[in-house]
Amino acid sequence: MNLKSAAYRVLQRNKVRNLVATSVGILRNSRTTPVTDSLISMDQEEQLLKALSSACLNLGISPVEAFRALDIGTLESWQHNEIGDEMLQTFCLAVDIRRNIDQGVRPTQYNKPAYCQGCGPVWLWISGTVTGCPWCWNRATGRPIPRPCMVRCQDCKNFDRIEHPHLGHCSRGQPENIAGLWDEDLRYCEHFLPKPVSASDGQAKPERAK
Ligand code: SF4
Numbered sequence: 001m002n003l004k005s006a007a008y009r010v011l012q013r014n015k016v017r018n019l020v021a022t023s024v025g026i027l028r029n030s031r032t033t034p035v036t037d038s039l040i041s042m043d044q045e046e047q048l049l050k051a052l053s054s055a056c057l058n059l060g061i062s063p064v065e066a067f068r069a070l071d072i073g074t075l076e077s078w079q080h081n082e083i084g085d086e087m088l089q090t091f092c093l094a095v096d097i098r099r100n101i102d103q104g105v106r107p108t109q110y111n112k113p114a115y116c117q118g119c120g121p122v123w124l125w126i127s128g129t130v131t132g133c134p135w136c137w138n139r140a141t142g143r144p145i146p147r148p149c150m151v152r153c154q155d156c157k158n159f160d161r162i163e164h165p166h167l168g169h170c171s172r173g174q175p176e177n178i179a180g181l182w183d184e185d186l187r188y189c190e191h192f193l194p195k196p197v198s199a200s201d202g203q204a205k206p207e208r209a210k
């Protein structure tokens with residue numbers, strides 16, 4: 001597969017991801033086609049690292065980390081002068097956000113409580129309900145998801161009821177009393193996963209934290 005077709009495939013996949021997430025999703029996708037030494041001369045690499053140094057100012061990532069996150073399509077665009085400083089800054093910001101998410105840390109730009117149908121209550125850059133979000137990858141890999149509100153175990157997929165009207169245990173091994181978890185108690189939980197609800201039930205959104 002030549003570079004053009006590889007880049008085209010990356011762009012196509014990115015396009016699909018953009019429908020459900022943000023440019024942050026592109027970064028995860030692009031990691032499957034990393035830039036290798038054969039694609040860039042030493043002079044260009046030096047020039048690009050210099051540009052990335054400026055772009056990473058005030059961010060929590062280094063120019064080298066940003067460089068490693070580049071995909072070949074983006075590199076080619078930069079080599080053809082199709083990517084300016086502003087776009088590089090946006091790219092580095094997206095890398096920084098993605099890294100925070102991977103570590104289960106809320107990026108400062110994600111300051112609105114929202115609801116993802118897969119993850120439950122999440123912090124996003126927009127409010128409202130979405131079908132997928134940048135935290136979905138954490139959900140798929142069992143990583144924590146910071147929450148904007150408290151939740152109830154009774155609304156969670158991970159809650160295994162026992163023979164008691166209100167008690168159960170957490171299949172994710174979250175801390176609980178000797179007797180187990182009380183289904184209606186409000187708690188802050190980064191491993192909550194919303195139970196599917198039928199159309200007639202409406203969406204069971206947890207209460208907001210005080
Ligand atoms: S993951 Fe959290 S909310 Fe879900 S059952 Fe376990 S403790 Fe309760």
Ligand SMILES: [Zn+2]
Nearest residue numbers: 116119133136
């Ligand atoms: Zn999600």
